[in-house]
Amino acid sequence: MKCSSLGIGLAGLGTVGSGVVLALERNADLISDRTGGTIRLEVAKVLVRDPAKTRPVSLPAEKLVTDWRELVADPAVDIVVELIGGTTDAFEIVSAALQARKPVVTGNKALLAERGVELFALSKQYDTPIHFEAAVAGGIPIIRTVQESFIGNRIHSMCGIINGTSNYILERMTTGGLEFSAALAEAQALGYAEADPALDVNGWDAAHKAILLATLAYGFPIDTAAVHVAGIEQVRPIDIEFATRLGYVVKLLAVVREHPDGAVELRVQPSFVAKSHILASVNGVFNAVAVHGDAAGESLFYGRGAGQDPTASSVVADLVEAARSLRHATGHRGFLPYRESGTLLPVEDTETACYVRFDVTDRPGVIAEVARALADAGIGISGTHSPVKPDQPDAAFIDMVFLLHTCRFGLLQETLKTIEALDCINSTPVVFRIEKL
Amino acid sequence: MKCSSLGIGLAGLGTVGSGVVLALERNADLISDRTGGTIRLEVAKVLVRDPAKTRPVSLPAEKLVTDWRELVADPAVDIVVELIGGTTDAFEIVSAALQARKPVVTGNKALLAERGVELFALSKQYDTPIHFEAAVAGGIPIIRTVQESFIGNRIHSMCGIINGTSNYILERMTTGGLEFSAALAEAQALGYAEADPALDVNGWDAAHKAILLATLAYGFPIDTAAVHVAGIEQVRPIDIEFATRLGYVVKLLAVVREHPDGAVELRVQPSFVAKSHILASVNGVFNAVAVHGDAAGESLFYGRGAGQDPTASSVVADLVEAARSLRHATGHRGFLPYRESGTLLPVEDTETACYVRFDVTDRPGVIAEVARALADAGIGISGTHSPVKPDQPDAAFIDMVFLLHTCRFGLLQETLKTIEALDCINSTPVVFRIEKL
Numbered sequence: 001m002k003c004s005s006l007g008i009g010l011a012g013l014g015t016v017g018s019g020v021v022l023a024l025e026r027n028a029d030l031i032s033d034r035t036g037g038t039i040r041l042e043v044a045k046v047l048v049r050d051p052a053k054t055r056p057v058s059l060p061a062e063k064l065v066t067d068w069r070e071l072v073a074d075p076a077v078d079i080v081v082e083l084i085g086g087t088t089d090a091f092e093i094v095s096a097a098l099q100a101r102k103p104v105v106t107g108n109k110a111l112l113a114e115r116g117v118e119l120f121a122l123s124k125q126y127d128t129p130i131h132f133e134a135a136v137a138g139g140i141p142i143i144r145t146v147q148e149s150f151i152g153n154r155i156h157s158m159c160g161i162i163n164g165t166s167n168y169i170l171e172r173m174t175t176g177g178l179e180f181s182a183a184l185a186e187a188q189a190l191g192y193a194e195a196d197p198a199l200d201v202n203g204w205d206a207a208h209k210a211i212l213l214a215t216l217a218y219g220f221p222i223d224t225a226a227v228h229v230a231g232i233e234q235v236r237p238i239d240i241e242f243a244t245r246l247g248y249v250v251k252l253l254a255v256v257r258e259h260p261d262g263a264v265e266l267r268v269q270p271s272f273v274a275k276s277h278i279l280a281s282v283n284g285v286f287n288a289v290a291v292h293g294d295a296a297g298e299s300l301f302y303g304r305g306a307g308q309d310p311t312a313s314s315v316v317a318d319l320v321e322a323a324r325s326l327r328h329a330t331g332h333r334g335f336l337p338y339r340e341s342g343t344l345l346p347v348e349d350t351e352t353a354c355y356v357r358f359d360v361t362d363r364p365g366v367i368a369e370v371a372r373a374l375a376d377a378g379i380g381i382s383g384t385h386s387p388v389k390p391d392q393p394d395a396a397f398i399d400m401v402f403l404l405h406t407c408r409f410g411l412l413q414e415t416l417k418t419i420e421a422l423d424c425i426n427s428t429p430v431v432f433r434i435e436k437l
Numbered sequence: 438m439k440c441s442s443l444g445i446g447l448a449g450l451g452t453v454g455s456g457v458v459l460a461l462e463r464n465a466d467l468i469s470d471r472t473g474g475t476i477r478l479e480v481a482k483v484l485v486r487d488p489a490k491t492r493p494v495s496l497p498a499e500k501l502v503t504d505w506r507e508l509v510a511d512p513a514v515d516i517v518v519e520l521i522g523g524t525t526d527a528f529e530i531v532s533a534a535l536q537a538r539k540p541v542v543t544g545n546k547a548l549l550a551e552r553g554v555e556l557f558a559l560s561k562q563y564d565t566p567i568h569f570e571a572a573v574a575g576g577i578p579i580i581r582t583v584q585e586s587f588i589g590n591r592i593h594s595m596c597g598i599i600n601g602t603s604n605y606i607l608e609r610m611t612t613g614g615l616e617f618s619a620a621l622a623e624a625q626a627l628g629y630a631e632a633d634p635a636l637d638v639n640g641w642d643a644a645h646k647a648i649l650l651a652t653l654a655y656g657f658p659i660d661t662a663a664v665h666v667a668g669i670e671q672v673r674p675i676d677i678e679f680a681t682r683l684g685y686v687v688k689l690l691a692v693v694r695e696h697p698d699g700a701v702e703l704r705v706q707p708s709f710v711a712k713s714h715i716l717a718s719v720n721g722v723f724n725a726v727a728v729h730g731d732a733a734g735e736s737l738f739y740g741r742g743a744g745q746d747p748t749a750s751s752v753v754a755d756l757v758e759a760a761r762s763l764r765h766a767t768g769h770r771g772f773l774p775y776r777e778s779g780t781l782l783p784v785e786d787t788e789t790a791c792y793v794r795f796d797v798t799d800r801p802g803v804i805a806e807v808a809r810a811l812a813d814a815g816i817g818i819s820g821t822h823s824p825v826k827p828d829q830p831d832a833a834f835i836d837m838v839f840l841l842h843t844c845r846f847g848l849l850q851e852t853l854k855t856i857e858a859l860d861c862i863n864s865t866p867v868v869f870r871i872e873k874l
Binding site for chain 2: 019023024026027030031033034035036133139140141144145147148149150151152153154219278281293294295296297298299300301302303304307309310312313314316317319320321324328330332333336338339
């Protein structure tokens with residue numbers, strides 16, 4: 001077997017891109033050894049915005065390009081790595097690479113979740129794979145696990161903590177008693193959150209990843225607009241205290257579950273997770289995905305969900321896979337959706353127990369009115385609490401929380417609308433799922 | 438791409454073998470869909486000892502054979518699955534299959550740990566892969582993870598709970614306060630332990646798996662005779678109580694670690710694991726392996742370490758991999774050692790803090806004598822304890838335990854020999870490692 005190098009065209013030399021360059025430098029011999037001397041990977045061209053910028057990795061000037069067309073077209077580039085993020089230029093680059101029959105490695109969850117249908121169609125048309133281990137859960141090999149190791153499993157469910165930023169914030173709110181805004185500021189100061197942390201805290205980063213996992217497991221493309229996503233912006237210390245007292249931990253949870261009729265439940269929201277469950281122990285910026293397959297049973301995959309080196313680890317694994325397929329001229333080993341369509345369970349039809357917090361104006365009759373509305377809807381109450389302050393003035397604003405028995409989420413939503421219309425209720429009620437894992 | 442079936446020759450129709458037949462029946466369409474319709478797997482021939490025996494899976498009589506030569510030679514057999522266990526017939530079957538250039542899938546850790554050198558040489562010679570995901574940690578895809586997902590990582594360490602039987606026994610001793618023998622009997626009654634549980638409780642089942650993991654990560658064959666293995670037969674309730682009081686859990690731990698000079702530490706023994714570490718939460722028959730790679734960082738892979746369906750899940754994943762390599766005529770994708778030799782760190786040169794239990798005859802001066810021997814060796818004591826029974830007769834037999842600071846294990850062993858020779862010491866001291874994870 002010959003061992004000339006394979007050339008990598010690296011679009012993006014930010015945190016992860018630099019990590020890829022460093023990992024390839026550091027472990028090039030190891031990779032060559034482990035592939036029986038058949039694979040050497042070399043960075044051939046790198047797309048940057050400003051070639052003059054000082055960077056943590058030094059690359060000869062002639063390897064830097066500013067036009068992605070030059071990168072993709074370069075004959076020295078055999079594999080294209082897309083790490084620029086976003087869904088516009090990144091889409092162009094990935095499309096062009098596939099059309100040039102150059103395998104693609106990407107860590108771009110938003111791109112694949114939003115425009116995967118088009119890209120996977122190109123991948124099929126040009127028989128050229130897209131690899132995306134780095135797009136979900138950083139250094140955790142969850143893509144390969146679901147796609148290859150569990151290929152003989154019907155996947156019953158995948159429940160995961162797949163956004164490290166929000167997990168860090170929730171942990172600091174729990175252990176440090178911080179308000180959301182203070183915990184977010186701390187995460188930003190530590191470099192755990194982006195300058196614009198919107199996608200992290202509003203749940204959409206996790207949702208993009210969950211959409212990719214669901215597409216892998218169930219084989220059909222998923223319309224992002226149909227996915228129920230709630231973030232952690234509304235989590236308050238009182239919620240955390242209440243969860244703690246009841247033996248739960250608050251986590252931003254992505255839940256993917258196949259129902260017996262084949263419909264797929266897919267939602268992301270703050271959830272109460274029982275302290276005894278292993279997911280409750282996933283702290284800080286770590287990620288974990290609990291996968292339940294019909295044969296493998298319960299499994300959990302845990303690790304660093306972001307960061308330079310862990311994400312680079314996944315990119316490098318994909319590069320080796322892409323290189324193997326080029327070297328051995330094997331067929332397509334990336335992922336392709338294998339069903340044209342499937343059914344997403346409307347969030348209204350999902351069921352869990354819930355925790356609901358109401359912002360109320362305290363006066364006699366408040367609890368009775370809320371409880372009456374729940375009773376009229378047939379929703380059982382398993383507990384209720386409002387802060388006891390004997391010296392509290394009449395008509396003070398207080399938080400009142402209810403724990404509700406399992407019910408259809410749609411029924412709960414309707415009932416909460418009725419309750420929100422009561423004149424003692426000051427804002428939209430906040431709902432957390434109590435997950436049975 | 439054509440999709441004629443690939444024929445499986447299944448050697449062994451016990452628990453796991455039946456699970457493979459059932460999984461292939463249940464999810465054949467799913468596997469075909471997920472491989473783009475290119476792969477259908479069919480059981481062509483099955484090796485059994487007694488064709489007349491009633492089994493949980495029904496197979497037509499013409500598929501059953503009693504001579505493994507017939508199985509391997511059958512032209513309808515494209516891939517050979519070895520699930521008969523042992524290292525004699527299994528060796529013959531695997532060797533013959535490789536020589537016939539039929540890819541092998543096996544779950545036989547003892548075979549590969551004891552005779553891997555010969556078999557991997559054949560695998561290389563005949564360019565025919567051996568797949569063995571099912572040999573380590575049942576349904577957890579740890580082999581593929583180390584071999585492929587972490588291919589760009591230098592593996593710093595792999596620490597695991599990889600024997601479910603002993604983990605169940607230790608858990609029952611902890612939560613139920615049982616003696617070892619009672620917990621073992623319970624495990625046997627529940628079907629978690631073999632009729633002959635020797636390899637499970639003496640640590641060798643875990644050691645075989647650890648040897649395979651180390652070979653994967655470091656690329657050289659390992660002499661089983663050079664591996665330090667201690668089992669759980671000597672664990673007593675007093676040890677568990679002591680560990681609990683200090684904030685530890687007792688686990689049978691396999692430790693694989695690369696030192697800066699490249700030497701590999703590899704040992705299996707009962708260990709104290711800090712309760713806060715995620716491995717401490719791995720209970721019952723579950724397995725987990727914590728992997729630390731230079732790029733991926735800390736990761737953990739958790740799941741069912743044994744049993745019909747989980748192990749079958751891994752066999753099926755390997756079958757698909759083997760089928761792909763046949764379908765696409767790709768090169769070797771199994772594992773091959775990539776270094777002729779490497780250095781195993783002698784256990785004498787490994788270092789941890791330790792817990793040591795002495796069976797002593799209580800009389801004035803005992804603690805002083807033991808403490809003196811430790812002091813003479815320069816081994817620090819961080820704590821000591823002996824049960825306080827004010828009404829205890831003189832010269833009673835008691836357990837005395839010492840917690841020792843980190844020291845060379847060789848020094849500890851020599852010192853314990855000196856102590857064992859004291860006339861107040863009644864039997865060989867029992868040592869547990871206190872692991873820094």
